[in-house]
Amino acid sequence: MAISVLLYAALALLALGSVSLVRPMSFLGIATRLQALAVFGTGLAAAAVALFLPPSPARVSTRARARIDELLPEFQFEEFHERLVRATPEGVFRAIHDVPAGDIRLFRLLTWIRSPRLPWRTMPESILNPPANEPILATALRSGFVLLAEERDREIVLGTLVVRPHGTRVAVPNDPDDPARRFAALDAPGYAKAAMSFRIEPSGGGCRLTTETRIFATDPKTARAFAVYWRFVYPGSALLRVTWLRAIAERAETES
Numbered sequence: 001m002a003i004s005v006l007l008y009a010a011l012a013l014l015a016l017g018s019v020s021l022v023r024p025m026s027f028l029g030i031a032t033r034l035q036a037l038a039v040f041g042t043g044l045a046a047a048a049v050a051l052f053l054p055p056s057p058a059r060v061s062t063r064a065r066a067r068i069d070e071l072l073p074e075f076q077f078e079e080f081h082e083r084l085v086r087a088t089p090e091g092v093f094r095a096i097h098d099v100p101a102g103d104i105r106l107f108r109l110l111t112w113i114r115s116p117r118l119p120w121r122t123m124p125e126s127i128l129n130p131p132a133n134e135p136i137l138a139t140a141l142r143s144g145f146v147l148l149a150e151e152r153d154r155e156i157v158l159g160t161l162v163v164r165p166h167g168t169r170v171a172v173p174n175d176p177d178d179p180a181r182r183f184a185a186l187d188a189p190g191y192a193k194a195a196m197s198f199r200i201e202p203s204g205g206g207c208r209l210t211t212e213t214r215i216f217a218t219d220p221k222t223a224r225a226f227a228v229y230w231r232f233v234y235p236g237s238a239l240l241r242v243t244w245l246r247a248i249a250e251r252a253e254t255e256s
Contacts, residue, residue: 004234007050013043055227058216067149068157068212071184072195075214076223077230079238083245086206087252089153095252096156096198101139102132103247110236136244148180148195155199159183162215163192163222189219192226198248209248211241 017040020030030036058074085092101107111128126143130136140158141147149157159179161168186193194215201208215230217223 001234001238003050003053004231006046007231008235010043010046010050013039014047015043017041017043050231051228053227055217055223061214066197066199067151067155068195068197068199068214071148071157071159071180072193072214072216075216077215077226078213079234079241080210080212081238081241081245082208082210083249084203084206085209085249085252087249087256089200089202089207091252091256092200092207092209092248093153093156095248095255097137098135099137099244099247099251100133101130101136103251104136104240105243105246107136107240107243108132110240146179146183148183153200155197157195157197159193159195161191162194163190163217163226165190187218190222192217192222209245211245213237213241 016025016028016030017036017038019025020028020036020039021033024030024032024036030039055076058076060073061069061075061078063080087095107130124143125131125139127136127140127145130139137156137158145158145160147156148159149155183193183195192215194213196213197211199210199212201210215226217226
């Protein structure tokens with residue numbers, strides 16, 4: 001998160017410096033082109049640090065054990081969000097399965113920013129281009145994600161490959177008997193595998209609903225390349241997860 005903040009602050013400085021080189025923005029304290037050049041240079045240096053800082057080494061979660069720990073115990077990139085839901089575990093579990101993209105605020109805007117597309121072009125259905133009124137989880141499972149684990153009224157884990165070697169066609173190693181085993185065992189160079197979970201824990205008068213996304217790159221080169229992408233998309237990805245949890249909570253509480 002901190003590196004993403006640094007990156008976007010750097011981009012803002014680059015924009016301010018560029019504009020001020022043409023027309024100094026004295027109301028912001030950039031009164032001369034020399035000062036504008038200094039702002040631009042600071043932004044350029046900060047952007048270089050944010051983009052080329054090596055990713056963190058693979059680490060293991062310190063939270064309570066869950067199914068995602070069995071499937072992707074090590075990871076370099078992670079995000080975690082939680083929300084208290086005033087509903088039963090059964091109602092929350094059902095809402096996770098049923099909530100459509102249309103109920104998730106800013107979903108289409110955030111996914112468009114992540115994967116821009118022209119309005120007149122027909123794009124294949126995916127989690128980045130889902131039908132508005134169909135369950136988003138079902139769309140994900142039809143378009144590159146696989147169900148890795150499901151414990152009724154407790155936890156769901158999906159998996160996909162966010163990076164794979166050129167020419168690889170299978171989105172996730174496909175084993176009709178045990179896709180989770182194949183996913184967990186994949187360690188060939190050139191891959192980055194992602195697992196996303198929703199977990200439900202009884203808490204007070206309702207449930208603690210959490211979502212966690214982990215990405216593990218199988219070699220240092222892939223980790224460095226993915227780090228650049230992750231630092232750009234993390235703020236939007238985090239906002240998307242927060243609004244997704246809100247949509248699940250609103251649906252579960254309405255139907256309870």
